[in-house]
Amino acid sequence: MQWETVIGLEIHTQLATQSKIFSAAPTAFGAEPNTQACAIDLGLPGVLPVLNAEVVRLAVRFGTAIDAEIAPRSVFARKNYFYPDLPKGYQISQYELPIVGRGQVEIVLDDGTVKTIGVTRAHLEEDAGKSLHDDSLLGGGHTGVDLNRAGTPLLEIVSEPDMRSPEEAVAYARKIHQLVRYIGISDGNMQEGSFRVDANVSVRPLGSDTFGTRTEIKNVNSFRFLERAIAFEVERQIDLLEDGGRVIQETRLYDAANDETRSMRTKEEANDYRYFPDPDLLPVEIDAAFIERVTADLPELPDAKRARFRDDFGLSEYDANLLSSSRVLADYFEAVARASGEPKLAANWVSGELMAALNKAGLEIEASPVDAEGLAGLIARIKDGTISGKIAKQVFEAMWLGEGDADQVIEQKGLKQITDSGAIESMIDEIIAANPVQVEQYRAGKEKVFGFFVGQVMKASAGKANPQQVNAILKDKLRP
Numbered sequence: 001m002q003w004e005t006v007i008g009l010e011i012h013t014q015l016a017t018q019s020k021i022f023s024a025a026p027t028a029f030g031a032e033p034n035t036q037a038c039a040i041d042l043g044l045p046g047v048l049p050v051l052n053a054e055v056v057r058l059a060v061r062f063g064t065a066i067d068a069e070i071a072p073r074s075v076f077a078r079k080n081y082f083y084p085d086l087p088k089g090y091q092i093s094q095y096e097l098p099i100v101g102r103g104q105v106e107i108v109l110d111d112g113t114v115k116t117i118g119v120t121r122a123h124l125e126e127d128a129g130k131s132l133h134d135d136s137l138l139g140g141g142h143t144g145v146d147l148n149r150a151g152t153p154l155l156e157i158v159s160e161p162d163m164r165s166p167e168e169a170v171a172y173a174r175k176i177h178q179l180v181r182y183i184g185i186s187d188g189n190m191q192e193g194s195f196r197v198d199a200n201v202s203v204r205p206l207g208s209d210t211f212g213t214r215t216e217i218k219n220v221n222s223f224r225f226l227e228r229a230i231a232f233e234v235e236r237q238i239d240l241l242e243d244g245g246r247v248i249q250e251t252r253l254y255d256a257a258n259d260e261t262r263s264m265r266t267k268e269e270a271n272d273y274r275y276f277p278d279p280d281l282l283p284v285e286i287d288a289a290f291i292e293r294v295t296a297d298l299p300e301l302p303d304a305k306r307a308r309f310r311d312d313f314g315l316s317e318y319d320a321n322l323l324s325s326s327r328v329l330a331d332y333f334e335a336v337a338r339a340s341g342e343p344k345l346a347a348n349w350v351s352g353e354l355m356a357a358l359n360k361a362g363l364e365i366e367a368s369p370v371d372a373e374g375l376a377g378l379i380a381r382i383k384d385g386t387i388s389g390k391i392a393k394q395v396f397e398a399m400w401l402g403e404g405d406a407d408q409v410i411e412q413k414g415l416k417q418i419t420d421s422g423a424i425e426s427m428i429d430e431i432i433a434a435n436p437v438q439v440e441q442y443r444a445g446k447e448k449v450f451g452f453f454v455g456q457v458m459k460a461s462a463g464k465a466n467p468q469q470v471n472a473i474l475k476d477k478l479r480p
């Protein structure tokens with residue numbers, strides 16, 4: 001039996017505000033436990049939440065960026081459940097009337113195919129606190145509750161079950177991650193919990209038009225884990241079904257150490273949240289003028305940049321996607337492409353040599369020792385024939401080490417390409433004279449020997465002889 005995988009993601013992204021969604025307590029990461037939760041976050045009796053206007057703007061900014069419907073009126077609801085890190089006994093969220101309605105994003109797969117993934121909705125909610133199962137706490141055997149996160153603003157972005165493989169799910173999650181950072185609504189920091197993914201996974205016989213039962217893997221905080229967790233879960237479900245079992249709807253967690261998913265709770269024991277509108281908060285009303293202002297304020301979005309890189313610069317879909325993946329990278333590439341007038345060479349150098357060097361050094365592009373102007377200068381020397389592409393790598397290495405700009409390095413190291421045909425000719429004469437056997441072989445029809453001669457000339461010229469001239473002169477001199 002052939003199986004088809006179906007995946008839908010819920011992504012919790014922390015909105016980049018100074019203060020919490022319903023209180024003035026700060027949201028900064030890393031403070032001492034329970035120093036950033038006020039009476040409102042703690043849910044003490046008699047307090048009233050007041051909505052932070054900035055979260056509304058950020059949610060609408062996201063909605064307009066994915067071309068979604070923005071609800072003219074949305075409502076906060078109480079999601080009731082009991083947990084030690086939720087002192088109020090309910091989480092304020094949105095349920096029937098979320099602020100952002102249906103939208104979509106495009107993902108680019110490794111083979112360059114573009115696929116549209118539907119976003120069902122995005123709603124505002126507050127985060128809960130955090131239980132610390134830390135054995136060093138109070139001498140061991142205790143669980144601590146840190147309420148610093150309580151009331152931190154989140155936007156939960158819910159996708160349609162449109163993804164069909166772990167790779168597509170990762171591409172979509174990366175896309176949302178890229179987008180929230182492009183538009184600056186979240187720092188997207190996954191280590192700090194600012195971007196968490198719940199993966200809903202099911203399988204069905206290929207060609208079936210009904211969905212299988214889903215399981216939900218909670219709180220995955222890295223793209224690699226996301227891919228691994230879904231891959232494991234798909235295998236598990238298929239094995240189960242092929243053995244005559246059935247999948248039960250349940251919440252699972254991914255255990256990275258053992259690379260497996262494990263059951264946390266089944267639907268039967270899951271909470272009935274008893275959602276109802278929160279009487280403490282007014283509905284959020286948004287008019288067209290506000291949406292217009294927020295839309296006008298958006299920067300160029302990744303899809304538009306990708307299309308422009310593809311269409312104006314003639315890049316492949318893959319390269320265009322890669323080079324528009326973050327704003328700083330896109331700006332760097334664009335500066336090199338414009339300054340050198342050679343977008344394709346610029347794309348190759350940025351995605352090849354530069355990225356490799358950055359990765360190796362563990363540096364972000366902002367900290368690159370070779371700036372866009374410097375790289376453009378190097379490309380200009382390849383373009384005007386001063387150096388070959390191969391020698392350029394040597395020049396780049398020296399530039400990386402701070403030995404000067406392209407011209408200085410070429411000058412200091414004497415790397416200028418030899419284009420003097422007289423000089424090349426005399427090198428070739430010497431090589432021909434020194435290798436009579438190979439000359440005979442070539443003239444007798446063994447064309448492969450030509451490469452040997454090219455190699456000899458390059459060796460003799462330390463890679464500096466102009467390859468086109470070497471080819472032409474060699475052909476001429478070796479002719480029987």
Ligand SMILES: Nc1ncnc2c1ncn2[C@@H]1O[C@H](COP(=O)(O)OP(=O)(O)OP(=O)(O)O)[C@@H](O)[C@H]1O
Binds near residue numbers: 006007009201
């Ligand atoms: N059969 C299925 N297979 C895979 N994914 C599915 C399937 N059915 C629904 N989904 C996905 O599951 C997710 C459901 O998220 P939603 O927030 O609506 O509900 P929930 O998980 O029940 O609630 P909660 O927010 O409390 O976790 C969506 O991303 C949806 O696309």
Ligand SMILES: [Mg+2]
Binds near residue numbers: 010156158
């Ligand atoms: Mg949800």
Ligand SMILES: [Mg+2]
Binds near residue numbers: 010198216
């Ligand atoms: Mg869910």
